[in-house]
Amino acid sequence: MLSLSFRQTLRPFFLRASGGLGREGQVPAGSCRRGLVNAGGWTGQETLAQDDPEMWSLLQQEKNRQCRGLELIASENFCSRAALEAQGSCLNNKYSEGYPGQRYYGGAEIVDQIELLCQKRALTAFGLDPNLWGINVQPYSGSPR
Secondary structure, X not given: OHHHHHHHHHHHHHHHHHOOOOOOOOOXXXXXXXXXXXXXXXXXXXOHHHHOHHXXXXXXXXXXXXXXXXXXXXXXXXXXXXXXXHHOOHHHHOOOOEEOOEEOOOOOHHHHHHHHHHHHHHHHHOOOOOOOOOOOOOOOOOOOX
């Protein structure tokens, strides 16, 4: 069963994070800032190289392969460092279903500003009149789920 094996795989991480006390995954308030940092435990600030060296090595191998080879596949291209930084930012933690000003969940005010900025930039890039055109800049718009 996938969920069982996934949980068993993560068990050492939960135990490391909780210090083996209490329920799995429960971290006492403030422990990431105090006790676990001092004890060398997981804080959530570790790099991938620190947290999963095996995965980091594979990613480096793939990066090397991409840099040394020539791909003639239209859907495979290089992403800029700035775009990768944005994709790996705290925005990854935010769920924002709906449209700016009409979200289903709270706390999306900044995401709304980001989406409106992207819409404005797309209209400008293509020289489109915002009174005649609408822009959907959501990452999965039009893709099957």
